[in-house]
Amino acid sequence: SLFKFSAPRYFNYSTTASRLPKSLFTMASSNEYSLLCLENPLLDIQAVGDKALLDKYGLKDNDAILAEETHMGLYEDLLNNYDAKLIAGGAAQNTARGAQYILPANSVVYLGGVGDDKYAAILQDAVKQAGLRVEYRVDPKVPTGKCGVIITGHNRSLCTDLGAANHYDLEHLKRDDIWALVKSAQYYYVGGYHFTVCPPAIMALGEEAAANNKTFVVNVSAPFIAEFFKDPLDASSPFWDVVICNETEAGAYAKSHGLASETDITAIAKHLANLPKKNSQRPRTAVITQGTEPTIVAVQGQDDVKQFPVHAISKDQINDTNGAGDAFAGGFVAGLVQGKSLEESVDMGQWLARLSIQELGPSYPFPKQTY
Numbered sequence: 001s002l003f004k005f006s007a008p009r010y011f012n013y014s015t016t017a018s019r020l021p022k023s024l025f026t027m028a029s030s031n032e033y034s035l036l037c038l039e040n041p042l043l044d045i046q047a048v049g050d051k052a053l054l055d056k057y058g059l060k061d062n063d064a065i066l067a068e069e070t071h072m073g074l075y076e077d078l079l080n081n082y083d084a085k086l087i088a089g090g091a092a093q094n095t096a097r098g099a100q101y102i103l104p105a106n107s108v109v110y111l112g113g114v115g116d117d118k119y120a121a122i123l124q125d126a127v128k129q130a131g132l133r134v135e136y137r138v139d140p141k142v143p144t145g146k147c148g149v150i151i152t153g154h155n156r157s158l159c160t161d162l163g164a165a166n167h168y169d170l171e172h173l174k175r176d177d178i179w180a181l182v183k184s185a186q187y188y189y190v191g192g193y194h195f196t197v198c199p200p201a202i203m204a205l206g207e208e209a210a211a212n213n214k215t216f217v218v219n220v221s222a223p224f225i226a227e228f229f230k231d232p233l234d235a236s237s238p239f240w241d242v243v244i245c246n247e248t249e250a251g252a253y254a255k256s257h258g259l260a261s262e263t264d265i266t267a268i269a270k271h272l273a274n275l276p277k278k279n280s281q282r283p284r285t286a287v288i289t290q291g292t293e294p295t296i297v298a299v300q301g302q303d304d305v306k307q308f309p310v311h312a313i314s315k316d317q318i319n320d321t322n323g324a325g326d327a328f329a330g331g332f333v334a335g336l337v338q339g340k341s342l343e344e345s346v347d348m349g350q351w352l353a354r355l356s357i358q359e360l361g362p363s364y365p366f367p368k369q370t371y
């Protein structure tokens with residue numbers, strides 16, 4: 001089982017690094033950066049909005065979409081008329097910051113594409129605070145991607161202009177120094193939004209994981225991924241050791257795959273867990289979050305599906321829910337990396353999500369709290 005093995009013990013070179021030759025210092029040790037994450041680095045332009053704003057751009061109150069021509073005015077609108085804040089985002093980058101928040105120093109590295117601009121500098125600052133190492137593919141010709149976030153009550157509507165994030169490529173992943181990080185990592189986390197960008201990079205990580213009995217985690221990330229990016233999503237599914245999604249994404253998956261029910265979350269979790277799997281050395285785990293309703297977990301080959309209630313906080317403690325799911329994934333994956341049980345990993349996910357929804361945007365409290 002995934003949860004019985006202990007992760008390698010951490011070894012922090014930072015105190016001795018200055019005494020080591022430079023070449024050694026730049027090489028990742030086999031215990032460092034055991035978690036490698038891939039997706040789309042974005043800057044969130046977030047504001048509290050209203051129905052009129054959602055209607056103006058034809059947006060649903062709780063959805064995530066790719067921006068089209070008609071949405072391009074949204075960002076200026078948010079900044080000029082809604083007092084928007086600029087906050088580090090990008091779903092898997094939020095997860096990576098979250099996992100690093102819990103894990104020892106130098107545990108997590110994140111890959112994605114950015115531009116060479118002010119927005120990228122804001123992202124660099126945020127990841128530095130979290131101690132997250134990023135290896136961006138920098139495109140000098142394309143601006144850093146941005147996500148308009150409209151908060152209405154406990155809903156958030158996300159509208160993304162991918163920019164430079166859309167230019168991530170296999171060439172960057174296969175660059176000697178980056179591929180060395182891939183080789184030394186033991187856990188991979190891919191945000192599903194990356195299926196819109198570079199499926200070959202996702203497949204390369206999946207193949208590397210399966211061939212070496214490493215752990216490959218995919219988050220479905222948004223209903224439109226399950227619906228419109230079904231083919232690349234399905235091509236990667238044999239590599240999934242863990243698949244994470246929320247109830248809406250589970251429903252979209254059920255619909256696009258013709259499952260009997262779009263609302264029977266237990267049945268969908270079982271279906272995901274039991275899809276064919278390339279690496280048969282461990283069963284797949286499917287995790288479905290449902291907001292304040294219990295988290296559902298199915299394990300390949302097991303009949304019973306587990307439920308983990310959420311320890312809800314009072315409504316007035318919630319700042320916004322932008323990034324709640326990413327934080328859950330961050331805590332859960334940190335648990336995996338630490339060799340925790342399934343129960344504890346889910347609890348770590350719920351704990352980190354609880355912290356994040358009390359902050360503005362997909363952020364975590366500093367000074368750090370400990371699990």
Ligand code: 26A
Pocket residue numbers: 039040042043044064065066088089090091092094147158159160162191193194196322323324325326362
């Ligand atoms: C390709 N798309 C649409 C996206 C995103 C995205 N991250 C990567 N790719 N659309 C929204 N997000 C991020 O989701 C987080 C909340 O879960 C936002 O940047 C936000 O931080």
